[in-house]
């Protein structure tokens with residue numbers, strides 16, 4: 001069943017036409033990846049879904065709801081949660097306060113407590129550093145916090161923008177294991193990655209973005225074997 | 238060696254430091270003369286100065302919080318905040334007069350005071366929120382000079398609106414007979430006026446409340462999150478516009494209470510009364526490090542005390558006639574000095590991290 005659907009999206013930054021008619025579908029329970037070179041429009045696509053940007057044309061549907069009619073904070077309440085590029089943790093808030101902000105829309109105290117436990121099981125490092133100010137965490141710990149914080153809102157669908165950026169290989173593995181694990185527990189994930197090889201490994205389907213347009217799409221396996229994709233994104237190997 | 242030194246610090250730096258050093262010497266010399274040569278005042282007089290400074294500093298601190306909260310979130314100076322302060326006490330004045338005539342203040346002074354504070358807070362909050370909605374929100378995203386100029390315009394607009402509605406004269410606030418004289422507590426008399434004690438205690442309570450709100454409540458944490466990163470905050474499901482409104486409202490509430498405390502201390506209101514305390518409170522906020530909540534509190538108290546002690550302590554010793562007339566000059570000299578030597582303010586190191 002289609003959970004999220006982008007229908008011919010055009011998004012602009014002032015006069016810059018960043019997305020030139022993007023159509024994407026994400027089914028319930030899938031991992032779908034969006035790959036492409038720098039500046040292709042991957043982050044812009046996620047921002048348009050989460051309501052940080054409004055498309056000039058086209059619609060974003062969550063089920064049968066038109067998300068372009070809602071503001072970013074309302075879209076979060078509908079279960080669409082965006083972990084932006086570059087982590088963007090609140091550096092002057094403590095780890096615990098960051099996680100509390102993740103649960104901002106929720107009122108069920110017991111549920112929040114349970115999810116906090118779950119985040120701490122996923123990332124024990126965060127539990128050790130609860131009272132530490134987030135700005136003093138290492139890059140990897142900040143990425144864990146960014147993901148953990150998003151999980152605290154109990155998302156239905158998670159939009160991840162380059163979760164592996166700037167991380168050591170061990171941490172990249174940890175993050176990707178986490179992504180697979182969350183998906184197994186039923187979470188739908190739209191994953192943007194520079195690291196196309198890894199992304200296509202965990203995803204079921206993928207879209208290739210080039211200067212604001214989708215140029216290729218299909219099952220992840222097929223994309224990974226496609227000579228064009230290998231040439232452009234997988235180092236030609 | 239000299240050449241190295243010159244390379245590191247350019248001429249203006251050196252000149253500024255020399256001016257600073259000169260001023261410091263003047264301050265020390267004046268204080269020395271006052272305390273050890275002239276000896277015009279007894280120590281009890283100094284204590285009176287200090288306590289008065291603390292009381293007016295508490296008022297500055299409450300107003301300063303409004304500047305600092307708004308700056309922390311929008312990086313704009315709400316120059317109309319002095320008028321937010323005026324609107325509350327001036328409106329409450331008419332109720333105060335009615336309560337004085339009916340003898341209500343005499344009979345139930347605590348209740349009367351609470352009612353006045355509630356009215357002043359409500360009006361100040363309403364003005365602050367309307368300002369945000371009408372004057373500032375449409376300009377969000379405009380270059381920073383634009384909302385600043387709008388704020389100055391709004392400030393004049395409000396001053397003349399008050400004058401139009403409430404009249405142009407200086408009005409005398411009703412007296413609270415229960416607060417006359419020195420504080421009598423625990424069977425003895427304390428060297429502090431009852432009014433001053435009340436002002437200091439109420440302001441302290443408000444500040445403790447505000448600190449608790451910002452640090453411990455969910456709404457306060459959301460406010461800090463928005464101050465740091467509005468997009469990321471929106472992605473947490475925080476309604477950023479609502480948080481901005483709350484911030485203006487909180488600043489307005491503090492200014493409303495500050496207005497009543499000011500009326501208790503100085504007994505006067507008029508349409509333009511907010512201007513000087515507003516600028517002073519802004520100075521206090523910059524002193525403490527604008528955007529920083531404890532900084533605004535500290536800056537306010539510090540400025541109040543310096544203004545009260547400074548003229549007699551420094552200027553008397555230098556033989557300057559009527560030193561008290563120069564208290565405003567001292568306050569603003571302090572502002573200039575802080576801007577030169579510590580632009581981030583006393584507690585301002587956090588500000589420099591901010592990407593502004």
Ligand SMILES: Nc1ncnc2c1ncn2[C@@H]1O[C@H](COP(=O)(O)OP(=O)(O)OP(=O)(O)O)[C@@H](O)[C@H]1O
Pocket residue numbers: 013016018036037038039040041042043044045085194
């Ligand atoms: N705030 C902005 N103002 C103007 N142009 C922008 C802005 N943000 C992005 N763009 C432009 O929009 C296009 C798409 O940018 P986007 O950030 O979506 O790329 P991306 O695929 O996420 O790239 P990367 O892999 O480098 O993160 C780029 O040409 C970029 O220069």
Ligand SMILES: [Mg+2]
Pocket residue numbers: 042043044085161
């Ligand atoms: Mg990007």
